[in-house]
Amino acid sequence: MATPRINRPASALRSGRVRVVAAALVSAAAVGVLTGCAGLEYKEAICSHGEYPALAVGGTGSACFSDKEEPSAGYVRYPTGKVPKQVDDKWDVYWNTHTLDKDGKIITAPDAS
The missing domain is CATH 1.20.5 (Single alpha-helices involved in coiled-coils or other helix-helix interfaces)
Structure with a gap:
């Protein structure tokens, strides 16, 4: 049917x-x-617009400086191509355990845990 x-x-x-x-x-x-x-x-920038980050020689600290000035004593610019741009990016994490010695050589940071 x-x-x-x-x-x-x-x-x-x-x-x-x-x-x-x-x-x-x-x-x-x-x-x-x-x-x-x-x-x-959201990714937080390491420094504000018009600034660049600089690394503390012999330690893992960093500071931001105006693009118009050189870093103060005890700080140096990060090596070219290894500059952290955002919090927790590849280079920010790397520089938590590495630093530059007084001769500009990359070394394991003495205060790295």
Whole structure:
């Protein structure tokens, strides 16, 4: 025995499709917001705009100096290509356990734990 066909008006079919499409778009937007925001992470800069970081000779301390001045006594500029830009970036973490000696050679920091 054949099952009877249900005849629905075309407008009912269209409104059902609209609801399905709308629900899919809302779901996609929610996924985008949830996963997109997870990828956005605030990173604190080591120094303010117009400043650069300098390393304490023989220790792991650092300070920020104006781009217009040289570091004060006891501080030197980080080696080219090894300058930390953001807190906990690759070079910030590296310089927690390394420093420069008085001759500018990279050494393990004496106060590294």
